[in-house]
Amino acid sequence: MKPTDITDPEYFHKVVDCQYACPAHTPVPAYIRLIAQQKYTDAYLINWESNVFPGVLGRTCDRPCEPACRRGRVEEEPVAICRLKRVAADFKDDIKQFLPKAGIPNGKKVALVGAGPASLAVARDLAPLGYELHLYDEHAKGGGFMRSQIPSFRLPETVLDEEIGYILDMGGITTIFETYIDSMADLLTKGYDAIFVGCGAPRGRDLPKLPGRKEADANIHIGINWLANVAFEHTDKIGKRVIVLGGGNTAMDCCRTSMRLGGEDVKVIVRSPFEDMKASPWEKEDAMHEGIPIIDNHVPKEFVLENGKLVGMTFTKVEAVYGDDGRRDLVPVDEEPVFFPCDDVLMAIGQENAFPWIEKDTGIRFTSWGTPIINDDKTFQSTRKEVFFGGDAAFGPSNIITAVAHGHQAAVSIDLYCQGKDISKRPAPYVNLVSQKMGIHEWSYDSVPITDKREIVPLVDTAKALKDRAIEVELGFDAEAAFIEAERCLNCDAQTVFVADQCIECDACTDICPTSCISFLKNGPEAELRERLLVPAENLEQDLYVSEKLETGKVMVKDEDMCLHCGLCAERCPTAAWDMQMFYYNVTKATPSLVESR
Amino acid sequence: MSYIKPDFQHPRLPKNALGYTVTDYDGAISTLCAGCGHDSISGAIRNACFLSSIPPHRIAKLSGIGCSSKTPTYFLGKSHGFNSVHGRMPSVATGASVANRDLIYIGISGDGDTASIGMGQFLHLIRRNVNMTYIVANNGCYGLTKGQDSATADLGSISKYGHENSFDGIDLASLALLQGASFVARSFSGDKEQLEPLIRGAIAHKGFAFIDVVSPCVTFANHVGSTKSYSATRENLDAMPLDFVPMREEIRTQYEAGTSQAVTMHDGSVIHLHKASRNYQTENRNEALKVLQDSQEEGRILTGLLYIDPNSQDLNQVLKLASRPLNELGMDELCPGSRVLNSINEGLR
Numbered sequence: 001m002k003p004t005d006i007t008d009p010e011y012f013h014k015v016v017d018c019q020y021a022c023p024a025h026t027p028v029p030a031y032i033r034l035i036a037q038q039k040y041t042d043a044y045l046i047n048w049e050s051n052v053f054p055g056v057l058g059r060t061c062d063r064p065c066e067p068a069c070r071r072g073r074v075e076e077e078p079v080a081i082c083r084l085k086r087v088a089a090d091f092k093d094d095i096k097q098f099l100p101k102a103g104i105p106n107g108k109k110v111a112l113v114g115a116g117p118a119s120l121a122v123a124r125d126l127a128p129l130g131y132e133l134h135l136y137d138e139h140a141k142g143g144g145f146m147r148s149q150i151p152s153f154r155l156p157e158t159v160l161d162e163e164i165g166y167i168l169d170m171g172g173i174t175t176i177f178e179t180y181i182d183s184m185a186d187l188l189t190k191g192y193d194a195i196f197v198g199c200g201a202p203r204g205r206d207l208p209k210l211p212g213r214k215e216a217d218a219n220i221h222i223g224i225n226w227l228a229n230v231a232f233e234h235t236d237k238i239g240k241r242v243i244v245l246g247g248g249n250t251a252m253d254c255c256r257t258s259m260r261l262g263g264e265d266v267k268v269i270v271r272s273p274f275e276d277m278k279a280s281p282w283e284k285e286d287a288m289h290e291g292i293p294i295i296d297n298h299v300p301k302e303f304v305l306e307n308g309k310l311v312g313m314t315f316t317k318v319e320a321v322y323g324d325d326g327r328r329d330l331v332p333v334d335e336e337p338v339f340f341p342c343d344d345v346l347m348a349i350g351q352e353n354a355f356p357w358i359e360k361d362t363g364i365r366f367t368s369w370g371t372p373i374i375n376d377d378k379t380f381q382s383t384r385k386e387v388f389f390g391g392d393a394a395f396g397p398s399n400i401i402t403a404v405a406h407g408h409q410a411a412v413s414i415d416l417y418c419q420g421k422d423i424s425k426r427p428a429p430y431v432n433l434v435s436q437k438m439g440i441h442e443w444s445y446d447s448v449p450i451t452d453k454r455e456i457v458p459l460v461d462t463a464k465a466l467k468d469r470a471i472e473v474e475l476g477f478d479a480e481a482a483f484i485e486a487e488r489c490l491n492c493d494a495q496t497v498f499v500a501d502q503c504i505e506c507d508a509c510t511d512i513c514p515t516s517c518i519s520f521l522k523n524g525p526e527a528e529l530r531e532r533l534l535v536p537a538e539n540l541e542q543d544l545y546v547s548e549k550l551e552t553g554k555v556m557v558k559d560e561d562m563c564l565h566c567g568l569c570a571e572r573c574p575t576a577a578w579d580m581q582m583f584y585y586n587v588t589k590a591t592p593s594l595v596e597s598r
Numbered sequence: 599m600s601y602i603k604p605d606f607q608h609p610r611l612p613k614n615a616l617g618y619t620v621t622d623y624d625g626a627i628s629t630l631c632a633g634c635g636h637d638s639i640s641g642a643i644r645n646a647c648f649l650s651s652i653p654p655h656r657i658a659k660l661s662g663i664g665c666s667s668k669t670p671t672y673f674l675g676k677s678h679g680f681n682s683v684h685g686r687m688p689s690v691a692t693g694a695s696v697a698n699r700d701l702i703y704i705g706i707s708g709d710g711d712t713a714s715i716g717m718g719q720f721l722h723l724i725r726r727n728v729n730m731t732y733i734v735a736n737n738g739c740y741g742l743t744k745g746q747d748s749a750t751a752d753l754g755s756i757s758k759y760g761h762e763n764s765f766d767g768i769d770l771a772s773l774a775l776l777q778g779a780s781f782v783a784r785s786f787s788g789d790k791e792q793l794e795p796l797i798r799g800a801i802a803h804k805g806f807a808f809i810d811v812v813s814p815c816v817t818f819a820n821h822v823g824s825t826k827s828y829s830a831t832r833e834n835l836d837a838m839p840l841d842f843v844p845m846r847e848e849i850r851t852q853y854e855a856g857t858s859q860a861v862t863m864h865d866g867s868v869i870h871l872h873k874a875s876r877n878y879q880t881e882n883r884n885e886a887l888k889v890l891q892d893s894q895e896e897g898r899i900l901t902g903l904l905y906i907d908p909n910s911q912d913l914n915q916v917l918k919l920a921s922r923p924l925n926e927l928g929m930d931e932l933c934p935g936s937r938v939l940n941s942i943n944e945g946l947r
Contacts, residue, residue: 505828508632514603535610
C-alpha cells in the first residue's frame with residue numbers, strides 16, 4: 001500500500017466516526033469535552049455554528065452519529081451523543097451576545113421558499129454577509145416540519161421558538177408568513193438575485209385504491225397533515241380506537257399523539273417485519289413504552305364500513321422472503337385475513353415531493369421521482385441557475401440534520417453565485433491539528449477510556465405524560481449523568497500521528513496497544529496486508545494507516561477500526577514518533593467563522 | 599495522566615488452544631523507560647506463552663535485581679513469581695526446579711545480574727542443567743544506576759558520558775556453550791519474529807535453555823558509538839530465522855534447500871531453522887563455538903539457535919529425583935515408616 005497521506009484533511013476526518021457520519025459534520029468530540037468541563041455555553045456554540053438547532057436536534061435528531069460511534073465497536077452501546085447535545089442546550093447561559101448580527105447590506109436579495117430547517121440554515125449563513133433575505137412560509141410561524149410534524153411532547157415549542165428566534169433576530173431577514181407561494185414564474189419576476197427552495201416533501205402518501213377508502217374518508221387521515229393540524233390546534237381529538245399504518249418515525253409520532261388526544265386502543269400496523277421498520281429503534285421503544293402495540297407483517301387489505309361508517313380494517317398476513325440480492329418480498333401466508341376494529345385510521349406510509357407551483361417553462365426540470373435535477377450534489381443548483389434546492393425538497397424525505405447540511409452548502413453556492421464566482425470551486429474546510437503532549441504521561445485531554453455503561457435518560461411518569469400533549473416526555477440528563485456520559489467519549493479527534501523517520505522500531509507501541517491495532521510488517525497489497533495484521537482488519541469501512549518505509553524495510557500499519565485513542569502508543573514511544581494531535585474540522589460554510597471563539 | 603491500561607480489547611482477538619487471548623498473558627503496565635528493549639522481551643515472552651498455549655498458572659517467573667529483573671511484573675500477571683537477591687536467582691531456580699519439576703521456569707536476568715555479581719551462580723546453573731529458560735536482557739550497561747559500562751559492554755564501545763570501554767566484554771553465549779549448556783541462543787529484542795520462536799523452543803527444551811538477548815538501553819546506550827544501540831545492532835545483525843512448530847502442526851516455512859535444518863525436540867515439536875551457512879550444524883558444540891568466534895571477529899552479531907542437544911538429561915533426571923512434585927507427595931510416600939527404614943538399613947549391612 002502507498003503511505004497514508006495525512007495532509008489530506010479527509011483522512012483524519014474519517015477517523016472521527018461520529019463527525020464523519022453527521023451530514024453537517026458537527027465536531028462532536030470537541031463539544032462533548034466542553035460538556036465534561038461544564039462549559040455548556042461553549043459546547044452549545046460549537047453546535048450552533050455547525051447544526052444551527054442544537055436544542056431541537058438534541059431531542060429529535062435521527063442520530064446517524066451514534067451507530068457510527070467507535071465505542072459501539074468495543075462495547076455494547078455508543079456514547080449518547082444526541083442527548084449530550086441537549087445537555088449543552090439545557091444548561092447553557094444566555095448566548096445572545098455571542099451570536100452574529102446581520103452584515104452591512106451587500107445589495108443582493110435572496111428569496112427563501114418554506115421556513116423549515118434548510119431555509120433557516122441558508123438564512124443563518126447568509127445574513128452575516130449582508131444579504132437581504134425574504135423568508136416565505138404558508139404558516140404563521142417558522143420551523144416547517146420541525147413545528148408541524150414533531151409533537152410537542154418530544155420537542156417543546158419554547159425550544160423551537162428560541163432557536164428560530166436566534167436566526168430571525170439577527171436582522172436582514174424579512175419574514176413573509178401566511179403566504180403560500182403558488183407560482184415560481186411569478187417569484188422569478190420579483191428581482192431576486194437567487195431563490196432557495198426549501199419547501200420540504202409535503203405530500204403524504206395515500207392508499208387511494210384500497211376498497212372503502214373513499215367511503216370512509218371522514219375517518220381516514222394523512223399522518224403528516226393530521227400532525228400539522230394538531231400542532232396548529234385545528235384538531236384536538238381522535239376516536240377511541242385508532243389504527244396507525246406505517247413503520248416510520250411519523251407513524252410513531254401519530255400513535256403517541258393519538259394516545260394524548262383521546263385514543264385508548266391505539267395500535268401501529270406495519271407491512272414489514274419489526275426489524276425492517278424505518279423508525280429509529282428508540283422511537284419504537286418510546287411508543288411501546290406508552291403501551292402501544294406494533295403489529296408487523298400485516299398488509300392493508302380493506303377499509304371495513306358498517307352503515308357508511310368506518311368500523312375497522314382487514315389485513316393480509318405476510319412473511320418477508322429475502323432474495324440472494326438482498327431484495328425483500330412480502331409473501332402472503334396461507335391464513336384468513338385479519339380484522340382489527342377501529343374508529344380512525346392514520347396513514348403514515350411515506351411522503352413525496354410535490355411542486356405543483358413550479359411551472360414547466362421556468363426551466364426547472366425534474367427527475368422521474370419528482371425531485372428537481374440538481375447539477376451537482378454539492379452545489380444544490382437546479383437546471384435554472386439562480387434557483388437552488390435543499391432539504392427534503394432536493395432529494396426527497398430525509399431528516400433535520402440533512403436539511404441543515406444542505407442549507408450550508410446551498411448558502412455557499414448562493415454566495416458564490418451572487419458574487420459572480422464559479423460555484424464548483426468550493427472554499428476549503430477549516431482544519432487544525434495540534435499536539436496534546438503535556439508531559440511523558442500527560443495529555444491535554446482525558447486519555448483514559450472509562451468503562452462506564454451508557455446513561456439512561458429519565459422519563460416523565462407515563463400516566464402524567466399521556467394527559468397532556470405539551471408535557472415533554474424525556475427529562476434529559478442531569479449534570480452528573482452528563483459528565484459520566486461525556487467521559488465515555490473516546491476522543492477520536494485526538495489523532496495518532498506517526499512520523500516514520502523518528503521510529504527506531506523498538507515495538508513499544510505494538511506491545512502496549514490495548515486493542516492490538518498497531519503492526520510492523522512487510523508492506524503488501526491492502527487486502528493481503530489486512531490479513532497479516534496482529535488481528536486481521538475485517539472492517540473494510542475503516543482505513544489502514546500505513547507509514548513510509550522504515551529502516552528495516554518494514555512499515556507501520558495501524559488499523560483505525562479499534563483504536564481507543566488512549567495515547568499509550570505515544571506515551572511508550574521513546575522518540576516521539578507517535579504523537580497525539582487534536583484534529584479540528586469545520587465544514588465549509590458561507591460565513592467561515594460565525595461565532596467568536598472565546 | 600495514565601499508567602492505566604484500558605480494559606477494552608479488540609473483540610476479535612485470536613484465542614489459543616486453551617481459549618485464552620494474548621491479553622490473558624499480560625502483566626502490569628511497565629514502568630521502564632519508554633522504548634526499553636526489555637519491554638519488547640516481555641512482549642515476546644507473553645506472545646510465546648500465548649502461542650504455545652501454556653496455562654499461565656503453570657509458569658514461574660524468577661529474577662534477580664536490575665531493570666531486567668523488574669520485568670516479570672510486566673508480563674504473565676497470572677503466573678507465579680520470585681524476585682530474588684542480586685545474582686542469586688540461579689539458586690532459587692535450582693531449588694524450585696527440584697521441589698516442583700512440573701512447573702515451567704522462566705528466569706529473567708540482566709548483564710549485571712548474570713555476568714558480574716551472579717557469574718558464579720550462573721555457571722553452576724548451566725553445569726547442573728536445571729530445566730528452565732534463562733533469558734539475559736543484555737544492554738551492556740547499568741541502566742538502573744545511570745548507565746555505567748557493564749561486564750558485557752564491548753571493547754571500544756562509547757558510553758553516554760563519552761568514555762571508551764577499555765575491556766573486552768564477556769560473551770555470555772560463548773560462555774554458556776563452553777560450560778556445556780544444552781540449549782544456547784542469541785537474539786535481539788527488536789526481532790520478535792526470531793525471539794518468539796526461540797522462547798517457545800527454549801520452553802519446550804528439557805534442560806537448561808539460555809537466550810542472550812541484545813536489548814538496547816534506550817536511555818543510556820542508544821547513541822552513536824554504543825555497540826548495543828538499536829541502529830548499531832541492526833547494522834551488524836546476522837539473523838538466522840527460525841520457526842517453532844508444535845507437535846502435530848504442519849510445517850509451513852520454506853527455506854532454500856541445504857540451508858535449513860529441522861531439530862525434533864523431546865516432546866515431538868520441531869524447531870525449523872535457517873542456518874548461517876551450509877556447513878553449520880546446530881547440534882555440534884565445537885562448530886557453534888567456532889562460528890560464534892568467527893562472526894565476533896568480523897564484528898557481526900550472529901543471532902538464532904546456536905546450539906541444541908535435544909536429548910539432554912536435566913538435573914532431576916541425573917539425580918534420579920522423585921518423578922512428581924514434592925507438594926503432590928502424601929504422608930505415606932514422604933514418611934514410609936519403620937518397616938521401609940529397616941529394609942534400607944538391612945540393605946546397607
